[in-house]
Amino acid sequence: MRVAAGTTQNSAEYAQARMKAHPQPRDSKSASSSANPERAYTNWLRENWDYVRFVNPGDLRVAEKTCGTSGCHAAEVRKVQTSMMTHGAMLWGAALYNNGAVPFKTPRFGESYGADGSPQRLTTFPPPTPDESARRVSCRISIRSSVGKFLSPAMCCVYLRRGGKAKPEVGNPILDEDPGKPQIKLSSRGFGTELRTDPVFLGLQKTRLLDPLLSFPGTNDQPGDYRASGCSACHVIYANDRSPEHSGSYAVHGNVGQTATSDPTIPRNESGHPIRHQFTRSIPSSQCIVCHIHPGTNMVSTYFGLYWWG
Ligand code: HEC
Numbered sequence: 001m002r003v004a005a006g007t008t009q010n011s012a013e014y015a016q017a018r019m020k021a022h023p024q025p026r027d028s029k030s031a032s033s034s035a036n037p038e039r040a041y042t043n044w045l046r047e048n049w050d051y052v053r054f055v056n057p058g059d060l061r062v063a064e065k066t067c068g069t070s071g072c073h074a075a076e077v078r079k080v081q082t083s084m085m086t087h088g089a090m091l092w093g094a095a096l097y098n099n100g101a102v103p104f105k106t107p108r109f110g111e112s113y114g115a116d117g118s119p120q121r122l123t124t125f126p127p128p129t130p131d132e133s134a135r136r137v138s139c140r141i142s143i144r145s146s147v148g149k150f151l152s153p154a155m156c157c158v159y160l161r162r163g164g165k166a167k168p169e170v171g172n173p174i175l176d177e178d179p180g181k182p183q184i185k186l187s188s189r190g191f192g193t194e195l196r197t198d199p200v201f202l203g204l205q206k207t208r209l210l211d212p213l214l215s216f217p218g219t220n221d222q223p224g225d226y227r228a229s230g231c232s233a234c235h236v237i238y239a240n241d242r243s244p245e246h247s248g249s250y251a252v253h254g255n256v257g258q259t260a261t262s263d264p265t266i267p268r269n270e271s272g273h274p275i276r277h278q279f280t281r282s283i284p285s286s287q288c289i290v291c292h293i294h295p296g297t298n299m300v301s302t303y304f305g306l307y308w309w310g
């Protein structure tokens with residue numbers, strides 16, 4: 001696609017040529033800018049495959065065709081697709097089993113998506129032997145299409161725990177309670193009664209404990225949350241943190257996700273662009289903290305001297 005010499009970047013001719021030359025997103029909000037979309041969440045999975053490949057060849061929906069062709073990084077792509085940073089099953093498994101919400105010690109809940117964005121199931125194939133299950137962590141996960149669904153059984157351990165003062169009453173709040181933090185979490189009549197719900201299931205979903213998974217880009221809306229998805233989530237650096245202790249030499253680029261590229265077509269003062277449009281092995285801790293500051297994965301923030309306070 002060509003435009004006449006001297007055409008300015010803000011002319012209609014230039015805009016039209018740009019639109020014709022690039023795969024267009026389904027979400028029209030993303031069409032006006034090359035920056036990462038703000039708060040894409042699961043809309044990202046509905047995006048057109050060609051667009052995802054164009055804006056982020058490292059996204060896990062497209063990585064098999066881009067990074068993972070034979071002779072290149074097929075092994076890395078396979079591993080990252082089944083990594084706990086992509087499916088999140090470790091936290092779900094630990095929180096639900098340890099709180100008595102489910103009786104299975106082997107993780108069953110997590111997230112995984114195919115190339116078209118539809119949910120898929122991860123299984124170990126061939127299945128682990130009883131000895132392997134008892135002694136070893138299984139690394140032979142494979143992907144199957146179909147979704148496992150699950151309904152909450154008893155939360156007896158938490159429900160029967162001692163403590164609590166008054167019996168909860170419908171629509172009658174306890175005045176000295178902190179808003180949103182009921183002292184009595186379950187109703188004394190059982191699940192889903194007297195306006196009480198299951199705290200572990202609700203907590204995991206409501207606080208978006210495992211929001212930061214590799215299938216999605218970051219929220220790209222504030223310092224500390226600028227990142228791409230997939231391989232690029234770690235290997236393409238964004239300006240997120242001004243501290244040289246966290247970001248090393250990248251600290252000089254600030255924390256509002258703006259670029260330092262020499263490419264004249266990328267706006268300088270727009271957030272949501274990587275510092276440079278390139279992969280690196282020089283990954284600063286601040287790049288990991290984009291995800292690892294969120295509850296559920298924030299154990300890595302202890303390396304910064306931070307801890308979970310609550
Ligand atoms: C896209 C978000 C994301 C990014 C970026 C990310 N992680 Fe993770 N990471 C996770 C999630 C989510 C988990 C936990 C999965 C679970 O609990 O099931 C995790 C788990 C881990 C674990 C295992 C923790 C354990 O308890 O066994 C380590 C170690 C880790 N990450 C280190 C890193 C490092 C180092 C980087 C940067 C190079 C990084 N992560 C970048 C999301 C991310």
Ligand code: HEC
Pocket residue numbers: 058063067073076077078080081085214230231232233234235281282283
């Ligand atoms: C959670 C963060 C993270 C993600 C996601 C990630 N990587 Fe990496 N990768 C790293 C780190 C950290 C290194 C080591 C960098 C160093 O110090 O050399 C690395 C190193 C590599 C190397 C170099 C290995 C070597 O022997 O030199 C390759 C190749 C690579 N990654 C490919 C990929 C591909 C392909 C993907 C996506 C499928 C991917 N990575 C996703 C963190 C990540």
